[in-house]
Amino acid sequence: GAGVSQSPxxxxxxxxxxxxxxxxxxxxxxxxxxYRQRLGQGxxxxxxxxxxxxxxxxxxxxxxxxxERTGESVSTLTIQRTQQEDSAVYxxxxxxxxxxxxxxxxxxxxxxxx
Amino acid sequence: xQQGEEDPQALSIQEGENAxxxxxxxxxxxxxxxxxxxxxxxxxxxxxxxxxxxxxHSGRLRxxxxxxxxxxxxxxxxxxxxxxxxYFCAERGGSYIPTFGxxxxxxxxx
Numbered sequence: 001g002a003g004v005s006q007s008p009x010x011x012x013x014x015x016x017x018x019x020x021x022x023x024x025x026x027x028x029x030x031x032x033x034x035y036r037q038r039l040g041q042g043x044x045x046x047x048x049x050x051x052x053x054x055x056x057x058x059x060x061x062x063x064x065x066x067x068e069r070t071g072e073s074v075s076t077l078t079i080q081r082t083q084q085e086d087s088a089v090y091x092x093x094x095x096x097x098x099x100x101x102x103x104x105x106x107x108x109x110x111x112x113x114x
Numbered sequence: 115x116q117q118g119e120e121d122p123q124a125l126s127i128q129e130g131e132n133a134x135x136x137x138x139x140x141x142x143x144x145x146x147x148x149x150x151x152x153x154x155x156x157x158x159x160x161x162x163x164x165x166x167x168x169x170x171h172s173g174r175l176r177x178x179x180x181x182x183x184x185x186x187x188x189x190x191x192x193x194x195x196x197x198x199x200x201y202f203c204a205e206r207g208g209s210y211i212p213t214f215g216x217x218x219x220x221x222x223x224x
Binding site: 004033045059091103105 | 158162206216
């Protein structure tokens with residue numbers, strides 16, 4: 001079956017522009033996560049959606065970052081007024097929701113801010 | 115920070131050798147998961163070990179957990195060039211949000 005799909009796979013933009021990243025989770029997965037991964041680093045948690053509950057936004061680094069998810073479907077991560085330090089790979093993962101369930105990751109969006 | 119840490123940061127071995135990676139964490143956990151990440155790709159789940167388990171096997175993978183030392187290890191036996199990747203541990207406590215370590219970069223030379 002289809003895995004987690006992210007688009008675009010690569011995005012190059014100028015500092016100060018807004019960007020929107022998309023994640024299509026595995027159908028039926030109630031949980032969806034966004035992470036940021038800087039070059040050679042681990043995963044930095046950004047935001048977590050679980051069903052129709054209020055999202056956990058505790059990892060968002062600034063108010064320039066926001067994310068939405070409609071029900072248990074597509075999610076978009078938006079970064080406004082991009083800065084060079086936003087350059088990273090943004091990974092999306094989905095799962096059934098319980099902590100014992102593995103996360104299924106997309107291949108990420110590689111974001112480069114010029 | 116609750117971030118766990120993998121050790122070593124980098125490991126270079128020959129094909130056929132065993133590779134051992136360690137993970138230390140700071141808080142109580144419900145379970146700990148290991149993931150692999152090939153270059154330019156997302157993470158792939160390898161194995162989960164629960165806090166009441168001490169050892170788990172999956173094919174050439176062996177994971178151990180020592181909750182008294184807050185540490186886990188991943189052993190890959192008879193390594194292959196295709197095992198070249200970064201390996202991450204993810205600790206899960208009471209929250210649904212896992213905490214990932216910085217990873218071990220493994221290179222297996224053919």
